[in-house]
Amino acid sequence: MSIFEYNGSAIVAMVGKNCFAIASDRRLGVNLQTVATDFQRIFKIHDKLFVGLSGLGSDAQTLYQRLVFRHKLYQLREERDMKPETFASLVSAILYEKRFGPYFCQPVIAGLGNDDKPFICTMDFIGAKELAKDFVVAGSASESLYGACEALFKPDMEPDELSEVVSQALLASVDRDCLSGWGGHIYIVTPDEVREKILKGRMD
Amino acid sequence: MTKQQARFEPYDFNGGTCVAIAGADYCVVAADTRMSTGYNILTRDYSKIYKLADKCMMASSGFQADVRALQKVLGAKHLIYQHQHNKQMSCPAMARLLSNTLYYKRFFPYYTFNVLAGFDEEGKGCVYTYDAVGSYEKVGYSAQGSGAKLIMPVLDNQLKSPSPLLLPAQDAVTPLSESEAIDVVKDVFASATERDIYTGDKLEIVILNVDGIRREYAELRKD
Numbered sequence: 001m002s003i004f005e006y007n008g009s010a011i012v013a014m015v016g017k018n019c020f021a022i023a024s025d026r027r028l029g030v031n032l033q034t035v036a037t038d039f040q041r042i043f044k045i046h047d048k049l050f051v052g053l054s055g056l057g058s059d060a061q062t063l064y065q066r067l068v069f070r071h072k073l074y075q076l077r078e079e080r081d082m083k084p085e086t087f088a089s090l091v092s093a094i095l096y097e098k099r100f101g102p103y104f105c106q107p108v109i110a111g112l113g114n115d116d117k118p119f120i121c122t123m124d125f126i127g128a129k130e131l132a133k134d135f136v137v138a139g140s141a142s143e144s145l146y147g148a149c150e151a152l153f154k155p156d157m158e159p160d161e162l163s164e165v166v167s168q169a170l171l172a173s174v175d176r177d178c179l180s181g182w183g184g185h186i187y188i189v190t191p192d193e194v195r196e197k198i199l200k201g202r203m204d
Numbered sequence: 205m206t207k208q209q210a211r212f213e214p215y216d217f218n219g220g221t222c223v224a225i226a227g228a229d230y231c232v233v234a235a236d237t238r239m240s241t242g243y244n245i246l247t248r249d250y251s252k253i254y255k256l257a258d259k260c261m262m263a264s265s266g267f268q269a270d271v272r273a274l275q276k277v278l279g280a281k282h283l284i285y286q287h288q289h290n291k292q293m294s295c296p297a298m299a300r301l302l303s304n305t306l307y308y309k310r311f312f313p314y315y316t317f318n319v320l321a322g323f324d325e326e327g328k329g330c331v332y333t334y335d336a337v338g339s340y341e342k343v344g345y346s347a348q349g350s351g352a353k354l355i356m357p358v359l360d361n362q363l364k365s366p367s368p369l370l371l372p373a374q375d376a377v378t379p380l381s382e383s384e385a386i387d388v389v390k391d392v393f394a395s396a397t398e399r400d401i402y403t404g405d406k407l408e409i410v411i412l413n414v415d416g417i418r419r420e421y422a423e424l425r426k427d
Contacts, residue, residue, distance in 0.1 A: 147354025150395035172357040
């Protein structure tokens with residue numbers, strides 16, 4: 001059994017018209033036993049930048065602490081927020097630092113860059129970046145998510161439609177994965193607001 | 205260093221994806237026509253759908269040599285059945301026969317993943333889905349093979365029929381019309397082909413309804 005599937009997770013980020021959505025499930029388990037049903041895997045770095053950390057829960061939290069720390073140092077030095085592209089490179093570098101004793105996390109990064117262009121990206125657990133134009137997925141439900149997103153995605157969606165599509169894709173996918181589920185957590189980020197929603201889902 | 209020797213490997217995996225959907229008065233069975241081994245494509249035009257009886261089709265992915273052997277065994281058993289009973293086997297009977305045939309080889313299994321589709325005694329569409337050793341279930345729709353994990357959540361979401369995940373089990377024929385069901389099948393295969401290297405080339409769709417059996421083909425990505 002893979003260490004990446006020890007706790008179970010499902011994360012998806014999708015691009016819309018001048019906006020993006022990032023969503024995750026809420027389950028934390030130990031193999032097949034559910035331990036918590038309100039677990040957070042998506043973290044806010046600043047108003048227009050979010051990171052989702054799939055994989056091992058403890059490494060996700062440790063990694064998040066390091067990322068916040070590095071982002072705060074950046075803010076103090078530069079007196080501005082990090083661009084998503086820069087942040088992705090930072091995450092990649094931090095992961096590769098631990099090339100031979102890695103964090104067992106697959107991150108998903110989503111943000112609004114200059115002139116509010118949406119940016120999404122994922123990488124493997126040692127920092128190999130993959131930039132995508134449409135959507136990225138991660139976690140133990142990633143295969144289901146690929147299928148669902150590939151079928152439901154269309155380009156240039158408005159925030160409301162994007163929210164619906166991502167929610168449907170997430171809930172459909174986690175119902176076919178034993179290790180993720182128990183509802184979802186979704187952020188829809190537009191240039192002037194962040195909408196946060198808690199989704200109810202099957203409790204098995 | 206211990207001595208190494210060449211060993212006989214009885215199994216291969218040829219990939220492929222099968223989907224079946226049951227409606228009130230029709231059935232749709234679909235499979236891609238790619239046959240692969242490892243990173244190689246053996247052929248782009250290989251049918252995975254087999255007619256077992258007048259109102260009963262089987263789609264199989266996995267190891268195609270085992271699939272052919274299984275089809276031959278079922279064909280032979282059905283021929284004997286026809287001689288003894290002077291009629292075609294019903295789909296539920298064929299479903300149990302397939303299960304028993306698979307379980308008969310429990311300790312040297314047919315490496316095949318099957319879906320069976322046809323009509324039940326009442327003339328309603330029915331789908332049976334299997335594992336490699338004969339465990340089976342009657343469902344309203346199913347996907348098997350290399351792209352099943354990508355397709356199944358989409359079917360759950362789009363077919364609007366009670367999901368097989370719901371308990372207690374419900375009669376789960378889709379309320380969709382025949383042409384809508386065919387469109388869904390084309391869409392899910394197009395999606396699976398984007399991400400699954402073992403699915404692609406061409407889609408073979410077999411439609412069973414009151415008029416009989418009809419075949420359709422649709423193109424899929426060839427990379």
